[in-house]
Amino acid sequence: MLSSFLRRLATAIPSLIGVIIVTFLLTRVLPGDTAAYFAGPAATPEAIEEIRVKLGLDKSIPEQFVDYVGALVQGDLGSSLTTGQPVIQDIIDRLPASAELTLFGLFIAIAVAVPLGILAAVRQGSWIDHLCRIVATAGVSLPVFFTGLLLVYVFYYILGWAPAPLGRLDVFAFPPDPITGFLLIDCVLVGDWETLGSALAQLAVPSATLAIFALAPITRITRASMLSVLSSEFVRTARASGLSPFKVIVGYAFRNAMLPVITTLGMVFSFLLGANVLVEKVFAWPGIGSYAVEALIASDYAPVQGFVLAMAIMYVVLNLLIDLLYGVIDPRVRIEG
Amino acid sequence: MALLEIRDLSVRFGRFQAVSGVDMTVEAGEIVGVVGESGSGKSVTSLAVMGLIDAPGKVTAKSMAFDGRDLLALSAKARRRLLGRDIAMIFQEPMTSLNPSYTVGFQIEEVLAIHGLKDRRKRRERAVELLEMVGIPDAGRRLSSFPHQLSGGMNQRVMIAMSVALDPRLLIADEPTTALDVTIQAQILRLLVDLQRQKGMGLVFITHDLGVLAEIADRVIVMYAGEVVEMATTADLFARPAHPYTAALLNALPDRAVVEAKVTGWRGRLPAIPGVVPGPFDRPAGCLLQPRCAFADERCVAVHPDLLPGGNGAVRCHRPLMPDGQPGPDRMEVPA
Numbered sequence: 001m002l003s004s005f006l007r008r009l010a011t012a013i014p015s016l017i018g019v020i021i022v023t024f025l026l027t028r029v030l031p032g033d034t035a036a037y038f039a040g041p042a043a044t045p046e047a048i049e050e051i052r053v054k055l056g057l058d059k060s061i062p063e064q065f066v067d068y069v070g071a072l073v074q075g076d077l078g079s080s081l082t083t084g085q086p087v088i089q090d091i092i093d094r095l096p097a098s099a100e101l102t103l104f105g106l107f108i109a110i111a112v113a114v115p116l117g118i119l120a121a122v123r124q125g126s127w128i129d130h131l132c133r134i135v136a137t138a139g140v141s142l143p144v145f146f147t148g149l150l151l152v153y154v155f156y157y158i159l160g161w162a163p164a165p166l167g168r169l170d171v172f173a174f175p176p177d178p179i180t181g182f183l184l185i186d187c188v189l190v191g192d193w194e195t196l197g198s199a200l201a202q203l204a205v206p207s208a209t210l211a212i213f214a215l216a217p218i219t220r221i222t223r224a225s226m227l228s229v230l231s232s233e234f235v236r237t238a239r240a241s242g243l244s245p246f247k248v249i250v251g252y253a254f255r256n257a258m259l260p261v262i263t264t265l266g267m268v269f270s271f272l273l274g275a276n277v278l279v280e281k282v283f284a285w286p287g288i289g290s291y292a293v294e295a296l297i298a299s300d301y302a303p304v305q306g307f308v309l310a311m312a313i314m315y316v317v318l319n320l321l322i323d324l325l326y327g328v329i330d331p332r333v334r335i336e337g
Numbered sequence: 338m339a340l341l342e343i344r345d346l347s348v349r350f351g352r353f354q355a356v357s358g359v360d361m362t363v364e365a366g367e368i369v370g371v372v373g374e375s376g377s378g379k380s381v382t383s384l385a386v387m388g389l390i391d392a393p394g395k396v397t398a399k400s401m402a403f404d405g406r407d408l409l410a411l412s413a414k415a416r417r418r419l420l421g422r423d424i425a426m427i428f429q430e431p432m433t434s435l436n437p438s439y440t441v442g443f444q445i446e447e448v449l450a451i452h453g454l455k456d457r458r459k460r461r462e463r464a465v466e467l468l469e470m471v472g473i474p475d476a477g478r479r480l481s482s483f484p485h486q487l488s489g490g491m492n493q494r495v496m497i498a499m500s501v502a503l504d505p506r507l508l509i510a511d512e513p514t515t516a517l518d519v520t521i522q523a524q525i526l527r528l529l530v531d532l533q534r535q536k537g538m539g540l541v542f543i544t545h546d547l548g549v550l551a552e553i554a555d556r557v558i559v560m561y562a563g564e565v566v567e568m569a570t571t572a573d574l575f576a577r578p579a580h581p582y583t584a585a586l587l588n589a590l591p592d593r594a595v596v597e598a599k600v601t602g603w604r605g606r607l608p609a610i611p612g613v614v615p616g617p618f619d620r621p622a623g624c625l626l627q628p629r630c631a632f633a634d635e636r637c638v639a640v641h642p643d644l645l646p647g648g649n650g651a652v653r654c655h656r657p658l659m660p661d662g663q664p665g666p667d668r669m670e671v672p673a
């Protein structure tokens with residue numbers, strides 16, 4: 001088990017190397033002269049040149065790459081020219097905000113989509129099946145920023161149920177000292193229920209925006225996968241043995257329908273990482289998505305590189321997790337010995 | 338009282354009549370063979386007995402009684418309680434009929450558990466005992482195997498163990514050997530018949546292969562396009578088939594063909610029955626076999642024959658075959 005895990009881990013290394021190369025090259029071909037941008041509009045050519053040398057931008061591309069990798073190995077992602085902080089620090093500070101938002105959105109989506117998909121498959125052609133179809137169609141046809149703005153308009157502006165879309169916490173609330181960086185968890189850990197409520201209120205609309213985006217593919221695949229498993233022969237055997245419908249559906253059918261659902265979850269999660277960038281912008285969420293967008297606009301490439309790298313690592317880790325889950329769920333995938 | 342007594346069972350899927358007017362009785366301790374081409378409604382009939390036809394399929398019957406209890410009048414729950422305990426079923430594809438995510442031991446024990454064997458140790462002991470009974474070596478260790486780690490023959494043995502776990506009184510085996518290779522087929526057949534004798538079960542054995550039924554069945558029911566076309570004791574059916582379709586099936590048996598080839602010196606292909614079973618959209622009027630029947634006349638084209646008693650059984654034909662293999666006089670014209 002452990003050796004197969006390590007072997008699987010090793011297969012992730014080439015993809016990481018690829019990602020490092022691509023991120024490096026990507027930021028080099030982006031338009032805009034970083035040195036010129038930072039010297040300001042009134043700078044003399046000499047001043048720009050000075051900054052260029054300071055940033056190491058005067059060296060050849062291969063040399064720059066060696067510098068980059070050398071620093072990377074030491075955990076140095078460079079410094080952000082806008083915030084003046086080391087990128088790694090910025091990312092560590094901001095990642096929990098993004099992760100909390102994304103995971104919470106994904107969690108809501110799963111909690112709604114999976115039961116909906118199962119019911120739609122079990123009661124094929126019923127109103128719940130139609131609802132499922134509407135959700136699936138609506139989810140793919142609504143762009144994230146649009147749902148986000150719409151929800152803000154309805155729940156904040158018209159109904160006044162949601163707080164202003166201005167970040168993770170009300171300006172008057174005091175966040176607890178960060179322990180995990182996840183606001184919800186930290187509040188629970190220190191028992192600060194008031195702040196927890198306020199954080200949840202802030203989180204509700206942006207995570208609902210992400211959830212609506214994620215709902216469609218999860219519902220669709222759950223329904224399709226359940227339908228195919230429900231008509232399979234081992235389900236018939238289970239029913240012929242006198243198992244109750246609930247046991248057949250949840251214990252036998254869903255258990256086997258989970259593999260494609262998990263594959264889709266992985267995909268949806270990576271879509272969500274992308275959608276996050278927009279949602280963070282709409283809700284002024286202090287996550288790494290908005291951080292990267294601001295850096296990109298400023299031609300500040302170290303944070304962009306750091307962001308892409310962090311995303312890629314998350315993606316690789318996620319796929320690793322999914323592979324391991326496969327083995328747990330389906331004994332045929334498990335490597336013997 | 339018969340163990341299973343079905344009168345006028347019909348199953349339809351939308352406008353398609355998959356099974357119509359099937360009568361069937363099975364006595365305790367008896368092997369009833371059901372034979373017919375692909376699509377003749379053998380599986381649908383047995384699934385209807387099990388109560389496993391899902392909407393939009395519709396099951397109707399004048400009566401469908403197991404051990405005197407009307408199955409159609411039972412609640413879903415009461416009917417489920419019979420399944421696996423009193424009535425069990427074995428399916429055709431051993432590799433896909435077991436759940437790939439659970440060990441075979443778990444699946445056998447699950448059946449024991451839902452029918453009331455609560456003690457885990459006893460369940461395990463019984464599972465080992467069952468696997469030994471169906472001839473699986475090293476039964477204790479095999480319990481923790483997953484279906485994909487076993488061969489088709491082994492999986493079918495597991496299926497059999499699971500189905501007889503609670504000593505059912507009626508076992509329906511739907512082509513249990515079709516997916517297996519020939520040597521394994523014989524072993525599984527032997528095992529089933531031995532278990533049936535030992536436990537005095539009623540066994541409904543569904544197959545394409547009349548040759549198998551000659552060896553094991555007490556009575557044979559021949560189905561065609563969702564109808565029973567002939568039923569008779571095995572001996573009668575083989576000696577004097579009364580329905581042209583039965584006669585054609587018998588002629589298609591390899592050893593008969595071989596005998597014939599020896600006698601006549603004929604060296605062609607095996608005789609096959611030309612044409613196919615009518616599907617939902619090409620059911621002929623009159624007799625359903627008529628487009629494929631060598632003896633069909635105008636009345637066969639116009640009038641659907643009823644299943645009428647004849648000989649030691651019943652036959653659905655206007656002019657049942659005589660012992661010489663030629664059609665007899667039209668039944669309508671024979672004075673009673």
Ligand SMILES: Nc1ncnc2c1ncn2[C@@H]1O[C@H](COP(=O)(O)OP(=O)(O)OP(=O)(O)O)[C@@H](O)[C@H]1O
Nearest residue numbers: 350355373374375376377378379380381382394616
């Ligand atoms: N759920 C269903 N919906 C619609 N039609 C069905 C359904 N199940 C079976 N049928 C149809 O009913 C007819 C009888 O099928 P059945 O499976 O009973 O045949 P069979 O005699 O068991 O054939 P085989 O020897 O291939 O197993 C077929 O034409 C089949 O297409």
Ligand SMILES: [Mg+2]
Nearest residue numbers: 379380381511
């Ligand atoms: Mg069948």
